[in-house]
Amino acid sequence: MTVPLHTPGEMIVRVDLAERSYDIVIGRDLLSSLGPRVAALRAGAAAAIVTDATVAGHYLAAAEDSLAQAGVRAVRVVVPPGEATKSWSALERVCDALLAANIERRDLVIALGGGVVGDLAGFAAAITRRGLDVVQVPTTLLAQVDSSVGGKTGINSAFGKNLVGAFHQPVAVVADTALLDTLAPREFRAGYAEVVKYGLINDAGFFAWLESNAGDIFAGGPARDHAIAVSCRAKAAIVARDERETGERQLLNLGHTFGHAFEAAAGFSDRLLHGEAVGLGIALAFGFSQRLGLVAAAEVERVTAHLGTVGLPVRPSEVRGRPPSIDELMALIGQDKKVKRGKLTFILARGIGKSFVASDIDANEVRAFLTESLD
Numbered sequence: 001m002t003v004p005l006h007t008p009g010e011m012i013v014r015v016d017l018a019e020r021s022y023d024i025v026i027g028r029d030l031l032s033s034l035g036p037r038v039a040a041l042r043a044g045a046a047a048a049i050v051t052d053a054t055v056a057g058h059y060l061a062a063a064e065d066s067l068a069q070a071g072v073r074a075v076r077v078v079v080p081p082g083e084a085t086k087s088w089s090a091l092e093r094v095c096d097a098l099l100a101a102n103i104e105r106r107d108l109v110i111a112l113g114g115g116v117v118g119d120l121a122g123f124a125a126a127i128t129r130r131g132l133d134v135v136q137v138p139t140t141l142l143a144q145v146d147s148s149v150g151g152k153t154g155i156n157s158a159f160g161k162n163l164v165g166a167f168h169q170p171v172a173v174v175a176d177t178a179l180l181d182t183l184a185p186r187e188f189r190a191g192y193a194e195v196v197k198y199g200l201i202n203d204a205g206f207f208a209w210l211e212s213n214a215g216d217i218f219a220g221g222p223a224r225d226h227a228i229a230v231s232c233r234a235k236a237a238i239v240a241r242d243e244r245e246t247g248e249r250q251l252l253n254l255g256h257t258f259g260h261a262f263e264a265a266a267g268f269s270d271r272l273l274h275g276e277a278v279g280l281g282i283a284l285a286f287g288f289s290q291r292l293g294l295v296a297a298a299e300v301e302r303v304t305a306h307l308g309t310v311g312l313p314v315r316p317s318e319v320r321g322r323p324p325s326i327d328e329l330m331a332l333i334g335q336d337k338k339v340k341r342g343k344l345t346f347i348l349a350r351g352i353g354k355s356f357v358a359s360d361i362d363a364n365e366v367r368a369f370l371t372e373s374l375d
């Protein structure tokens with residue numbers, strides 16, 4: 001083994017789920033240690049690397065070299081980049097490629113990419129041969145702090161996003177933070193909205209730290225790795241307590257009900273990236289909480305100021321293109337969330353770090369709030 005298994009400065013976050021527990025390893029330049037890690041995880045196993053064409057151009061050779069040096073037989077499955085790849089047809093292609101390459105139950109699928117690859121490869125792994133183990137190697141900030149952790153996998157359907165899928169926890173997550181150096185600044189900023197989310201859910205100290213350290217996080221300094229590790233720890237703790245989202249895990253949807261409505265109205269296009277929609281959605285969730293008399297104006301201003309400082313949208317007017325109508329937004333919100341007798345579920349806040357699940361929100365209140373926000 002030429003590459004050490006432990007690199008200096010790496011951090012480990014454990015996701016505690018009894019027999020489905022696993023480690024998230026976080027640090028710079030971990031990709032070169034992928035081979036030894038895989039070999040240590042499962043001696044003699046082969047690997048199928050699923051990635052998208054853009055990520056392949058940057059990192060596939062390095063991943064393959066590392067596996068080859070550790071004596072791991074590896075095949076590659078390259079899909080087109082973009083949300084459209086979370087489809088039935090791409091799923092079929094990935095499953096067939098795994099079978100054609102004789103990937104067996106004892107082998108491993110390696111999802112090398114952003115949330116699109118992680119969701120697609122994770123789901124293909126969940127259903128091929130009734131379940132193959134997957135190692136997530138997230139390459140976007142969003143994937144490193146959110147989608148690679150927690151086991152949600154899936155594809156989109158004509159009926160909506162993420163409607164076909166499975167819970168399938170990875171056996172390991174390897175988050176090489178140096179890979180983010182090639183990520184487009186806009187994609188990085190979008191992922192940062194999910195980082196802010198963790199502070200706002202239940203960690204006011206982390207939010208305050210982000211306010212002081214965002215510059216270093218965006219510049220790729222040591223604060224970046226710390227922010228990713230804290231985010232993973234926050235998600236791991238919530239997932240460990242509520243793996244299947246029957247209660248507390250819903251808090252991770254802070255900003256997502258409003259956000260999804262704007263994301264869908266923009267056609268899930270590059271007019272509004274998922275993380276940008278989450279930034280806007282968080283600002284709206286705090287604004288709505290203020291309207292309901294739950295949170296002080298000063299707290300709401302701190303939240304919108306921080307999101308705005310890093311360049312995330314905080315007002316509907318900042319979304320490019322034709323603004324959605326109020327009826328369109330209300331229909332999308334109704335679709336997104338279970339509506340029980342005209343009552344909607346929202347994640348609201350009593351303050352920074354004090355988010356809670358509110359399941360009795362009157363749709364008329366939401367309509368009135370959004371009507372004001374759209375002006």
Ligand SMILES: NC(=O)c1ccc[n+]([C@@H]2O[C@H](COP(=O)([O-])OP(=O)(O)OC[C@H]3O[C@@H](n4cnc5c(N)ncnc54)[C@H](O)[C@@H]3O)[C@@H](O)[C@H]2O)c1
Binds near residue numbers: 052181182274
């Ligand atoms: N499973 C979950 O819990 C969960 C949580 C949140 C989001 N998601 C899903 O994640 C998806 C969004 O993920 P995303 O934001 O990572 O998008 P993505 O996977 O589409 O990646 C964004 C773009 O960046 C490129 N890219 C990726 N890594 C790169 C790198 N290191 N350098 C240069 N370019 C790189 C990709 O090719 C792509 O074009 C959505 O489909 C969403 O539904 C899932």
Ligand SMILES: [Zn+2]
Binds near residue numbers: 146194274
């Ligand atoms: Zn999200």
